[in-house]
Amino acid sequence: SQTIHQWPATLVQPVGSPLSLECTVEGTSNPNLYWYRQAAGRGLQLLFYSVGIGQISSEVPQNLSASRPQDRQFILSSKKLLLSDSGFYLCAWSVSQGEQYFGPGTRLTVT
Amino acid sequence: RKEVEQDPGPFNVPEGATVAFNCTYSNSASQSFFWYRQDCRKEPKLLMSVYSSGNEDGRFTAQLNRASQYISLLIRDSKLSDSATYLCVVSGGSNYKLTFGKGTLLTVNP
Numbered sequence: 001s002q003t004i005h006q007w008p009a010t011l012v013q014p015v016g017s018p019l020s021l022e023c024t025v026e027g028t029s030n031p032n033l034y035w036y037r038q039a040a041g042r043g044l045q046l047l048f049y050s051v052g053i054g055q056i057s058s059e060v061p062q063n064l065s066a067s068r069p070q071d072r073q074f075i076l077s078s079k080k081l082l083l084s085d086s087g088f089y090l091c092a093w094s095v096s097q098g099e100q101y102f103g104p105g106t107r108l109t110v111t
Numbered sequence: 112r113k114e115v116e117q118d119p120g121p122f123n124v125p126e127g128a129t130v131a132f133n134c135t136y137s138n139s140a141s142q143s144f145f146w147y148r149q150d151c152r153k154e155p156k157l158l159m160s161v162y163s164s165g166n167e168d169g170r171f172t173a174q175l176n177r178a179s180q181y182i183s184l185l186i187r188d189s190k191l192s193d194s195a196t197y198l199c200v201v202s203g204g205s206n207y208k209l210t211f212g213k214g215t216l217l218t219v220n221p
Contacts, residue, residue, distance in 0.1 A: 032207050043213035044155070044198075051207060059208075090154055099145055100209055102154035 002027035006091050006103035013110055019064075019078040021106050023091030026072065031093040033074040034100060035066055038088040050074060086110045114138060117199050120215035128189045132215050134182040134199030143202035144175055146184045148195040149214065155198055158184075189219045 003026045013019060025031050035047040046059045048066035056066050063082060067075045074091055086109050092100040117134045124130050132146075144161035159166065161173040161182055172185040182199055199212040 044211040046208060049207055088152075094207070098143055099157050099160060101157065105154050107152075 002093070002101065004091060004093055004101060004103040006089075006106055008106055009104065010107045011109070013081050013108065015083055015110055016080050019076070019081055019085070019108070021076040021089055021091075021108075023074040023076075023103055024072055025074075025093045028072070028093065028095060030071060031095055032100075033068060034092040034094070035074065035076050036090040036092065036102075038090065040087070044090070048076070081110045083110050114210045115199055115201050115212040117197075117212040118215045120217070122215060122217045123220060124189055124217070125220050126189055126191060128219070129185065129187050130189055130217060131186075132184045132197050132199070132217075134184075134212055136180050136182070136199075136201040136210075138201065138210075139177075139180060141201045143209075144173075144182050145200040145209070146171075146173060146182075147198040147200055147211075149198060150195050155211075158197070186217075189217075191219050191221060193217060194219045 005024050007022055032051050034049045036044045037047055038044050048056055048058055050056050050068045053068055053071055064078050089106045091103040094100040115136050118132055122130055146158040147155040148158045149155040159168050159173055161175045163175055165174045170187045174183045186193055196214040196216045198214045200209050202209055
């Protein structure tokens with residue numbers, strides 16, 4: 001069966017510091033991968049998605065970037081965090097069209 | 112018009128009640144429809160897909176009206192464990208992307 005891992009689970013970072021969040025998927029090949037952010041009391045905002053290694057599509061221009069160095073690995077990064085980057089970061093996977101399955105998320109607080 | 116719009120809620124119902132959630136979507140080219148539930152401070156989890164003919168999974172019934180661009184979820188005999196935020200989800204302009212509604216919070220009271 002497929003499983004998705006995210007780490008860390010929680011993170012407190014000062015403004016201006018770098019960020020690296022990692023997501024890995026097991027039990028499937030060539031999944032579509034997604035990064036979402038959910039700010040407090042808000043809906044899910046799609047940040048990036050990838051349909052293959054090295055293929056990244058950005059949905060919202062901001063100070064975040066994503067990379068997919070391996071088939072089942074998706075990384076979200078920032079060189080300098082802003083206060084507005086605080087939120088619940090969720091990685092998800094899907095195969096072709098259809099439903100997406102989420103990892104447990106990383107709760108980021110920028111201070 | 113928002114891409115996916117849901118009842119603002121919150122809904123507070125007693126155990127055993129029947130509750131209905133409504134959702135409208137703006138993209139007439141959308142092909143896939145889902146309901147997810149999200150518990151407090153947890154990730155969203157797929158509750159059920161929504162098919163054109165309507166579908167049922169135990170106490171949960173989902174309906175789709177493509178002409179009206181309307182989706183519904185009915186929960187019968189509510190349980191305390193049904194308390195969660197219910198998210199209406201629609202495939203976006205690309206088949207790889209889903210658009211999530213903001214969700215409706217349901218609290219089932221004893």
